[in-house]
Amino acid sequence: MASGAKWDPRFAAAGRGVVTDVDHDLTSDEVADKFREYISGKTVVITGCSSQSLGAEAARCIAQHGTKRLILASRSESRMRQVIECIRLSSELACEIIPVEMDLSSQQSVRSAAAEVLKLAPAIDILINSAAACMIPKYTTTPEGIEMTFGTNHIGHFLFTNLLMPALLASANARVVNVTSFGHQFSNVRFDDINFDNGKSYEPFLAYAASKSGNLLFTLGLAMKLGKTNLRAIATDPGSVQTGINRLVTKEESILRGWSLPDGQPNPAIKWTTPAKGVASYIKAAYDPDLANKNGVAITAGGMDQSIAAYALDREGAERLWELSEKLVGQTFEY
Ligand SMILES: NC(=O)c1ccc[n+]([C@@H]2O[C@H](COP(=O)([O-])OP(=O)(O)OC[C@H]3O[C@@H](n4cnc5c(N)ncnc54)[C@H](OP(=O)(O)O)[C@@H]3O)[C@@H](O)[C@H]2O)c1
Numbered sequence: 197m198a199s200g201a202k203w204d205p206r207f208a209a210a211g212r213g214v215v216t217d218v219d220h221d222l223t224s225d226e227v228a229d230k231f232r233e234y235i236s237g238k239t240v241v242i243t244g245c246s247s248q249s250l251g252a253e254a255a256r257c258i259a260q261h262g263t264k265r266l267i268l269a270s271r272s273e274s275r276m277r278q279v280i281e282c283i284r285l286s287s288e289l290a291c292e293i294i295p296v297e298m299d300l301s302s303q304q305s306v307r308s309a310a311a312e313v314l315k316l317a318p319a320i321d322i323l324i325n326s327a328a329a330c331m332i333p334k335y336t337t338t339p340e341g342i343e344m345t346f347g348t349n350h351i352g353h354f355l356f357t358n359l360l361m362p363a364l365l366a367s368a369n370a371r372v373v374n375v376t377s378f379g380h381q382f383s384n385v386r387f388d389d390i391n392f393d394n395g396k397s398y399e400p401f402l403a404y405a406a407s408k409s410g411n412l413l414f415t416l417g418l419a420m421k422l423g424k425t426n427l428r429a430i431a432t433d434p435g436s437v438q439t440g441i442n443r444l445v446t447k448e449e450s451i452l453r454g455w456s457l458p459d460g461q462p463n464p465a466i467k468w469t470t471p472a473k474g475v476a477s478y479i480k481a482a483y484d485p486d487l488a489n490k491n492g493v494a495i496t497a498g499g500m501d502q503s504i505a506a507y508a509l510d511r512e513g514a515e516r517l518w519e520l521s522e523k524l525v526g527q528t529f530e531y
Contacts, residue, residue, distance in 0.1 A: 220435075220497060223472035224257040224479050231483035236262035239317045239367075240482075241360065243300065243353065244327025246275035247282070248440050250375070251326035253471040254478045256283045258322075259291045266291055267316060269298040269309055269356070270327060300327055300352025301338045303525055310359035319366040322482045324373045325353040325411070330404045331444045335395030342524055343391045345403035350385075350410030354521040357418070358529040361427075369488070370427040373481040374415045377433055378498055380408035384507040385517055400444075401453070412494060412508035413517045419492025420514055421531045428491045430481040434474030435498025436466050473497060 228235060240258055245251040245268040259266050260283070268276045276295035283293065294316060298309030313320075329348040338347035357364075357372055364370040382405035390406075392398040411431060418429035442450065450456040457463055477497035481487065487495070494504060507513055522528045 220469070220473065222476050223470075224253060224475040225260075225472065227476045227479040228257050228261040228483075231479065232261050234483040234485065237264045238321040239263075239265045239267070239319060240322040240324070241267045241269060241313060241317070241320055242324045242326055243269045243298070243356065244325075245270045245279050245295075246272065246440065247278050248471075249326070250434055250437065250439055250471055250475050250478070251324070252279040252282075253475040254324055254326065255279060255293070256286070257472075257475060257479060258482075259283050259289055259293060260287055263291055265317065266293045267296055267313055268293065269296045269313065271297070271299050273297045298356070300356065301329070301344055301348040303338070303340055303352075303355055306352055306355045307359065310356055313360060314363055317363055320360055320363040320370065321367045322371050322373070323357060323360060323364060324375070324478055324482060325357065326373075326375045326478070327353075328375070328404075328407070328441070330441050331400045332403065333400060333444055335392065335398035337391070340524065341391075343395075343398075343403055345400070346386075346390055346407045346410060347524075349404075349407035350414060350517075351521060351524055353411070354414055355525045355527075357414075358527075361529070361531075364427055365422075365425055368426060371482050372415075372418055372427065372429045373478060374411040374429065374431045375434065375478070376411040376415075376431045376494060377404075377408040378435075378496075379405045380412055380508050381405070381503065381505050383409060384505070385410050385413060385513070385520075387513075387516060387520065390520075409505065409508045410517060412504070413510070413514045414521075415494065416492045416509065416511065417514040417518045420511060421518070421529075423491055425531070428488055430487055430490070430492075431494035432477040432481040433494065433496040433498045434477050435469040435496070437469055437471050437474040438462060439471065467498070469497060 299305040336344040415429045415431040
């Protein structure tokens, strides 16, 4: 077992807290081997699935462990097709893998992707919200005028998840996995100023951090609103992994922020992990039956341990974010 604090049963009733018992040494395949019976025959939707992304590693692992149908929902069909080709090359699979193009930063795109997914899958067992925009250098907004990082990482997923809710509720045991980050610690959701004073005070990392707090509060919100149903929501932090996440960060900025050494190599002071070990936490969050009575919690393969920020565990904050999100998508979701 990994070191660090264990699950505290007091968190269960409140639907909060971090379970730190993800074994940091296990890979996605090793965790999936344990849960093969729960993976088998399921319909799964994963957002954010380009090559080298954690979504792609999750797709590979789940496809190779007997899932029936896998729907990838990501921005670029050609990048999803590369991932599908790779999965198919590595093994012969019975699993059906379908790409659905979706730009989470556009509510119109999210609505049409959700409609397509609902047609493909009247029942969805697992939704993994992995896609993220990170470190967008210049202030930009979505077509609806929402700061791009928050609009993509939280608002896009809020809308997508709620639009898919009829199919999730049609599954006997549905799970929503929201992928968050240790980075949430650097900012709460900017309830009073989501647009950084119209970009005047924009800071890319704070925008990412606020969106990752949004992922945690949304997980809690789902648990609060749908706790009486068959749906469970779990957040996970995969830890620090060399993926495409920092592709918008220049070498100079990465050095300045302490993420890279002066020669451009990853700073060894950061506890890096591999995609397979990071995604082990996705697999646990999605399938571990022991998490069924821990609705709304976060698990981690990375640095969150027990140090999840209080504001990201706050039930009033979760309610406030739900209302704000409904306002920003122009639709209410009551359960
Ligand atoms: N890697 C880490 O160190 C780390 C640490 C903590 C948490 N996380 C979290 O882990 C998750 C996965 O990150 P990653 O490392 O796999 O990052 P990544 O390699 O950058 O992959 C992100 C994926 O999201 C997609 N995406 C971005 N913007 C999108 C949009 N507007 N609409 C639809 N899809 C979009 C990307 O597609 P394109 O290729 O088209 O851009 C890509 O497939 C994220 O939630 C991230 O916050 C990562």
